[in-house]
Amino acid sequence: MTKMLAVPTQVYRVYIKATPQAVWDAITKPEWTAKYGYGGRMEYDLRPGGSFRGYTSEAMKKGGAAKGIHVPDVAIEGEVVETDAPRKLVLKWHMVMDPATTAESFTRLTDEIEDMKGGVTKLTLIHDLEGAPRLAGIISGTWEDQGAGGGWSWVLSDLKSLLETGKGFMG
Amino acid sequence: MFKALADPTRRFLLDLLFERDGRTLTELESELEMTRFGVMKHLRILEDASLVVTRRSGRKKLHFLNPVPIRLIHDRWIDKYRERHVSALADLKQELEEEAT
Numbered sequence: 001m002t003k004m005l006a007v008p009t010q011v012y013r014v015y016i017k018a019t020p021q022a023v024w025d026a027i028t029k030p031e032w033t034a035k036y037g038y039g040g041r042m043e044y045d046l047r048p049g050g051s052f053r054g055y056t057s058e059a060m061k062k063g064g065a066a067k068g069i070h071v072p073d074v075a076i077e078g079e080v081v082e083t084d085a086p087r088k089l090v091l092k093w094h095m096v097m098d099p100a101t102t103a104e105s106f107t108r109l110t111d112e113i114e115d116m117k118g119g120v121t122k123l124t125l126i127h128d129l130e131g132a133p134r135l136a137g138i139i140s141g142t143w144e145d146q147g148a149g150g151g152w153s154w155v156l157s158d159l160k161s162l163l164e165t166g167k168g169f170m171g
Numbered sequence: 172m173f174k175a176l177a178d179p180t181r182r183f184l185l186d187l188l189f190e191r192d193g194r195t196l197t198e199l200e201s202e203l204e205m206t207r208f209g210v211m212k213h214l215r216i217l218e219d220a221s222l223v224v225t226r227r228s229g230r231k232k233l234h235f236l237n238p239v240p241i242r243l244i245h246d247r248w249i250d251k252y253r254e255r256h257v258s259a260l261a262d263l264k265q266e267l268e269e270e271a272t
Binding site (some may be wrong): 013124160 | 193
């Protein structure tokens, strides 16, 4: 019997009443990414090898300052591995908000968008977190009660709310 | 989703995936006193409710816990009523304390 290794992958899936293109835009366009989840603008150079950056929001900076924590301008950076609008986006993804996550490996984030007919889109997010245990804790919402946010399930829940009702949790 | 959660075997399967995600049917089956077919049936119900998502990795089919549906219930129901409950509890506490004095 071989020793089993824990698979450091997290998978999230949500069904959204919206078109695949609307879901794609909400993921890749900065004016959309600022409206849900952590509220930071994401700027992508959408081609293989292109770079991307996720910026911290003013609310995050203020929240940090109130606790005496310096919040940098850039939260996430990385590289586009594969892009197939509006179906698939693969990224090399690195959180650089604090020294602990910055010291960890680059992770691999895949968004799969599937048209389910009837105006429903299936969004599946696969995050390979080999060598990034600290990030794995953040994105699974482990420290939500300490103000670290609810991770991907919270972000996707907010995204669904925004696309279906025009209103996210920020109102 | 509530139907999917209403069965102890299915809740146990979710607990197993919470402990360690990305398991195969064989790995899950070894934790249960049940036929392979029975475990498959339960996994299918969990998959239909989107609580479990499967991914292929080489020749293996891995099962992952998807927390989003539970999050949606939380955001839709719990948050909305939490404030009211908290204030109701605070009122109750105040009433009881007043009675006691």
